[in-house]
Amino acid sequence: MHGVGDPTGDEVSMTEMTRRERIMTATRKKRADKLPFFSLWRHSQIGWAERECRNRGMGMYWQRPPYIMKMHGVKSTETQVIASGAVVLRRTYSTPVGSIYLDEKREPGVEQWKGLASWRDVSPWQTERLIKGPEDYKVLKYMVENTEYIPYYFPIEQAMDWLGDDGVVVDRLPHSPMQMLMIDWIGSEGGRFFIHHAKYPDLVEDLYRAISKSREPLYEIAAKSPAPITSCGDNIDGVLVNPKLFQKYFMPEYEKQAKVLHEHGKLMQVHMDGRVGVLKDLITKTPIDIVEGLTSPPMGDLLIGEALSLWKDKVVWTGFPGSVLILGPEAVKKHALNLLREVGSGDRLVIELCTETLLSDENLLLLTSILENADLPLTKEKIDRIERSLA
Amino acid sequence: MVRGKYLASLKESIVNLDFNAVVETAKEAMDAGVDPQIAITDGIVLGMTIIGEKYETGEYFLSELVVAGEVMKEGMKVITPYIKGGSAKKLGAVVIATVEGDNHDLGKNIVTTLLRVHGFEVVDLGTDVPTDTIINAVKKRKPDILGLSALLTVTMPKMGEAIESLKMADLREKVKVIVGGSPVTSEFAESIGADHCAANALEGVKKCMEWVTPRETR
Numbered sequence: 001m002h003g004v005g006d007p008t009g010d011e012v013s014m015t016e017m018t019r020r021e022r023i024m025t026a027t028r029k030k031r032a033d034k035l036p037f038f039s040l041w042r043h044s045q046i047g048w049a050e051r052e053c054r055n056r057g058m059g060m061y062w063q064r065p066p067y068i069m070k071m072h073g074v075k076s077t078e079t080q081v082i083a084s085g086a087v088v089l090r091r092t093y094s095t096p097v098g099s100i101y102l103d104e105k106r107e108p109g110v111e112q113w114k115g116l117a118s119w120r121d122v123s124p125w126q127t128e129r130l131i132k133g134p135e136d137y138k139v140l141k142y143m144v145e146n147t148e149y150i151p152y153y154f155p156i157e158q159a160m161d162w163l164g165d166d167g168v169v170v171d172r173l174p175h176s177p178m179q180m181l182m183i184d185w186i187g188s189e190g191g192r193f194f195i196h197h198a199k200y201p202d203l204v205e206d207l208y209r210a211i212s213k214s215r216e217p218l219y220e221i222a223a224k225s226p227a228p229i230t231s232c233g234d235n236i237d238g239v240l241v242n243p244k245l246f247q248k249y250f251m252p253e254y255e256k257q258a259k260v261l262h263e264h265g266k267l268m269q270v271h272m273d274g275r276v277g278v279l280k281d282l283i284t285k286t287p288i289d290i291v292e293g294l295t296s297p298p299m300g301d302l303l304i305g306e307a308l309s310l311w312k313d314k315v316v317w318t319g320f321p322g323s324v325l326i327l328g329p330e331a332v333k334k335h336a337l338n339l340l341r342e343v344g345s346g347d348r349l350v351i352e353l354c355t356e357t358l359l360s361d362e363n364l365l366l367l368t369s370i371l372e373n374a375d376l377p378l379t380k381e382k383i384d385r386i387e388r389s390l391a
Numbered sequence: 392m393v394r395g396k397y398l399a400s401l402k403e404s405i406v407n408l409d410f411n412a413v414v415e416t417a418k419e420a421m422d423a424g425v426d427p428q429i430a431i432t433d434g435i436v437l438g439m440t441i442i443g444e445k446y447e448t449g450e451y452f453l454s455e456l457v458v459a460g461e462v463m464k465e466g467m468k469v470i471t472p473y474i475k476g477g478s479a480k481k482l483g484a485v486v487i488a489t490v491e492g493d494n495h496d497l498g499k500n501i502v503t504t505l506l507r508v509h510g511f512e513v514v515d516l517g518t519d520v521p522t523d524t525i526i527n528a529v530k531k532r533k534p535d536i537l538g539l540s541a542l543l544t545v546t547m548p549k550m551g552e553a554i555e556s557l558k559m560a561d562l563r564e565k566v567k568v569i570v571g572g573s574p575v576t577s578e579f580a581e582s583i584g585a586d587h588c589a590a591n592a593l594e595g596v597k598k599c600m601e602w603v604t605p606r607e608t609r
Binding site for chain 1: 408410449452453454457458460461492494495496497500501519543544545547548573574575576577578579582
């Protein structure tokens with residue numbers, strides 16, 4: 001703990017936690033001094049409002065990969081083509097068993113904001129996926145089986161150095177095997193994944209098993225990285241990932257991953273910002289430590305208080321709903337105060353200001369005004385006081 | 392096989408999500424001289440209705456809804472060429488689109504399939520559709536309903552832009568507007584002046600049917 005106005009932290013009489021301590025204390029299921037809140041690096045603007053909010057207690061959260069990957073015997077080329085009347089980037093992978101390609105549409109500003117994002121914070125979109133028909137499976141399987149994962153901790157160490165006590169750095173892994181197929185390689189446009197799964201179950205399952213096997217070294221690599229938490233890379237929504245799929249393909253992979261991570265004292269996180277009500281009982285049975293991005297109604301379908309009651313061995317990092325942010329400050333204020341009122345003491349909870357879009361300065365400042373005063377444990381009196389301070 | 396058995400088999404093949412069975416049964420039914428319109432309404436559509444009921448009760452999920460739609464299309468491919476004298480009377484016309492900047496189409500496609508099953512004529516403009524294209528389609532097609540979909544919070548304002556453009560073009564009073572997509576809420580729909588926010592595909596289709604069905608015949 002650092003003393004207020006004492007950057008060395010030597011002053012023992014002061015008890016204010018750093019942003020990192022606050023997030024990690026709650027994440028390790030202990031009581032922090034205040035409700036931790038942070039901005040996700042990918043969606044955080046940079047400027048006076050962001051600086052002011054960080055000075056007033058807002059933490060930062062970075063996800064970075066702890067690995068690099070090499071594909072052996074695979075040649076990759078990129079070219080610009082016109083497909084369906086639009087200019088797209090075509091990436092072709094050539095292997096000894098055949099070639100496959102993907103097309104990617106990029107809006108203005110892609111790669112000029114953060115990561116691959118555009119000025120509007122939108123990532124490139126694949127208009128053609130690697131798997132188009134049954135003949136493409138064998139090529140992708142070859143690529144998967146010839147992918148080598150190599151530890152590379154520089155991005156993690158650099159971010160940890162830069163952030164220091166200002167926030168938390170998390171290992172970012174790719175989507176888990178079935179979600180790679182669902183989101184990345186077959187894709188869900190027009191329900192393509194479901195159709196492939198129904199029409200070619202053997203091909204889908206065979207490739208799933210190959211990906212799962214290829215990922216085993218990656219879990220060891222993540223477990224040994226200096227970051228305290230590993231995000232397994234998934235993006236769970238119960239509408240796409242229904243209970244049958246979750247139970248059959250996702251839970252076993254989480255078990256496998258958690259075993260390795262927990263042996264090294266690391267925490268496992270999964271991003272679940274969709275409507276996960278239909279999965280709530282199954283989630284209880286997973287070894288996941290942190291349900292990240294959980295979004296309350298009206299965007300999600302599970303109240304955060306209910307999730308905390310149900311998942312007693314888990315921590316919830318809740319994402320503030322984008323569909324409330326878009327309605328402006330009055331709606332944001334109302335939702336934030338309601339959220340505080342439904343989460344009991346506020347333990348095992350961390351607030352992510354948004355996990356999917358940029359916040360306006362107005363919303364950022366308002367949320368900070370509410371959360372900077374959310375001392376734990378939360379009580380009705382404290383929340384009423386916060387509400388009066390906003391009037 | 393008597394007609395009833397073909398129809399039952401068509402229905403079952405949809406409910407069982409069986410691509411091979413629907414094609415085989417459809418061929419057999421057409422060879423046996425079953426009326427193609429009856430094969431559709433009393434076989435395939437009935438099967439889709441059961442799928443919808445199973446979805447609503449939580450027995451089936453989105454995956455089954457999507458696959459059933461595909462199974463249905465396979466069966467329709469066999470039956471449609473046998474229809475003579477034009478198609479059946481349409482219940483209503485819908486123009487549907489995912490708004491500009493948004494490439495998600497899963498929800499929109501399910502709604503489109505279900506609307507067609509229920510007898511709507513649907514013009515699907517696709518994804519990432521500029522507002523001007525939507526307005527031009529409404530002008531040209533004169534639909535009863537305009538459906539707008541978005542899955543990204545950043546693209547939701549495009550729905551409001553489309554409704555404003557309808558007003559500017561004097562079209563707003565001539566078309567019902569239904570919006571949908573995971574982040575789209577009733578509150579947002581109201582704020583942009585939409586007529587309805589679909590809670591899910593089935594509920595949205597029910598609302599569309601309600602709009603085009605005279606009150607006394609509902």
